[in-house]
Amino acid sequence: MAHFHQKTLFVNLALVLFILTYVYRLVSTRIEVFGISTRPVGANSTGCYRFGQDIPEIQGCESIQVDPRTGLAYLACGNRSARQKWLIPSKKRSAAKADPSDSVLVMDGNDNIQVLRLVELDHTSNKLVPYTQEFRVHGFDIYWDTLDPTELTFMFVNHQRTGDGISIFQHKIGTRFLRHIKTVKSPLLYAANDVVATSRSTFYATNDMRSTNKLMRMIEILFGMPWGHIVYYGHEKMLTTAASGISYPNGIARSADGNTIYVAASSEPSINIFRPRPDGSLELMGKTVFGNFVPDNISVDTATGQLLVSGFLNTFEMFRYNREALSGSTTARPASSIRRLRPLPNPSDGFAVENVLSVGSSLLPSTTMATLQNQGRGVQRILLGSVMADHIAICRTRSQPANNEAQLAR
Numbered sequence: 001m002a003h004f005h006q007k008t009l010f011v012n013l014a015l016v017l018f019i020l021t022y023v024y025r026l027v028s029t030r031i032e033v034f035g036i037s038t039r040p041v042g043a044n045s046t047g048c049y050r051f052g053q054d055i056p057e058i059q060g061c062e063s064i065q066v067d068p069r070t071g072l073a074y075l076a077c078g079n080r081s082a083r084q085k086w087l088i089p090s091k092k093r094s095a096a097k098a099d100p101s102d103s104v105l106v107m108d109g110n111d112n113i114q115v116l117r118l119v120e121l122d123h124t125s126n127k128l129v130p131y132t133q134e135f136r137v138h139g140f141d142i143y144w145d146t147l148d149p150t151e152l153t154f155m156f157v158n159h160q161r162t163g164d165g166i167s168i169f170q171h172k173i174g175t176r177f178l179r180h181i182k183t184v185k186s187p188l189l190y191a192a193n194d195v196v197a198t199s200r201s202t203f204y205a206t207n208d209m210r211s212t213n214k215l216m217r218m219i220e221i222l223f224g225m226p227w228g229h230i231v232y233y234g235h236e237k238m239l240t241t242a243a244s245g246i247s248y249p250n251g252i253a254r255s256a257d258g259n260t261i262y263v264a265a266s267s268e269p270s271i272n273i274f275r276p277r278p279d280g281s282l283e284l285m286g287k288t289v290f291g292n293f294v295p296d297n298i299s300v301d302t303a304t305g306q307l308l309v310s311g312f313l314n315t316f317e318m319f320r321y322n323r324e325a326l327s328g329s330t331t332a333r334p335a336s337s338i339r340r341l342r343p344l345p346n347p348s349d350g351f352a353v354e355n356v357l358s359v360g361s362s363l364l365p366s367t368t369m370a371t372l373q374n375q376g377r378g379v380q381r382i383l384l385g386s387v388m389a390d391h392i393a394i395c396r397t398r399s400q401p402a403n404n405e406a407q408l409a410r
Helices: 002-034 079-089 214-223 315-324
Strands: 047-050 064-065 073-077 103-107 115-123 127-130 139-142 152-161 163-172 177-184 192-197 203-207 228-233 241-244 249-254 261-265 270-276 282-289 294-300 307-312 337-345 350-361 367-378 379-386 391-399
Touching: 047 241, 064 139, 064 294, 064 315, 064 367, 064 379, 073 139, 139 249, 152 177, 192 214, 203 249, 228 249, 241 261, 241 282, 249 294, 261 294, 261 307, 270 294, 294 350, 307 367, 350 367, 350 379, 350 391
Parallel strands: 115 177, 139 192, 192 249, 294 367
Antiparallel strands: 047 391, 064 073, 073 103, 103 115, 115 127, 139 152, 152 163, 163 177, 192 203, 203 228, 228 241, 249 261, 261 270, 270 282, 294 307, 307 337, 337 350, 367 379, 379 391
8 A cells, every 4th residue: 555655646746747847848938939038139220210200190000011013112000099909909999980090001212101092992883982991900911913013902901890801902003092802701710910912812811819818818829829820712712721720820921933821920939831732721841930039020022032020029028018008108118120031942941040130119119010122223121110109110221132141040
């Protein structure tokens, strides 16, 4: 009997030791991921400046897309108070129409800004009239092809009170309006974050979390639960699950040839490399996992194939800033990093990674997007967006050669 008790005690102690070891490793990893006690140091940000604080429409510009053929940048911006209602898990979405609608802006290389009007076809009069639906933008993408090089297709994640959807618009370059084509909704699209167009009518979109309950959403974020997934909308005009088991799938982008899909898994944190199958499902080919860098949105330099990824260095400070940004008295100091990722020849090896910028809160708090804008003669600049700032930031740089040497991420 004594031998039995000793054996039971040993098993129980071993079980407790295993649990404590697991919890210690989990907590240590999450502390590193969220950058707790991290003191980021700025790098290469001397050529950066704020822009748009005196332009009412430039606030909450979470995502920016650039047409590399024209150099025109398109910004999806919105009222910061309205943004808080879908950005923060503890907030309820607006039940009133008092919040101003979000805006889409176009900006050239000389900082000239125009607001694009949203319109839709009135089938009774067969005339274009102001867009009548809610417009609460999160991520978005632009698409063009050779059928009509002067026409762009816009796809927006639209957080409407009736549910998330992907709103598709057409735009003629040089005009001042976007014409609504349709909005795609489905029970599979319930926590939409970002979208990437694969044609004028097809796309992939990320659902960042499985839960809609406030407490469970916080648990998913804090513990990095792999409960998010990617959906595909194909020519059959129906949504299917393309990939699952992802820890907070966030930004999504495609390579210039369309043969690769890149996804930021913010809670892992990593950038994943997927290959589309003929049925639209995605095959994971490789990834690069980071330490205290939580990736958000992704842009692709079509000239080099390299990625520009924005991410957070002290994520808890970002959470706090997003909650307190409108109070006027926040002490949160979120810091971000912009990293250039060069795909390696073998996708299973991931990327070579270079730190391009470290962005402090004084320049642009809670930076969510970085994308290149060509100004001609080999001169480029990086446009930075933020979901809760009242401005954007612009950093001057020079074009990078395709074979740019970079440090291999570990």
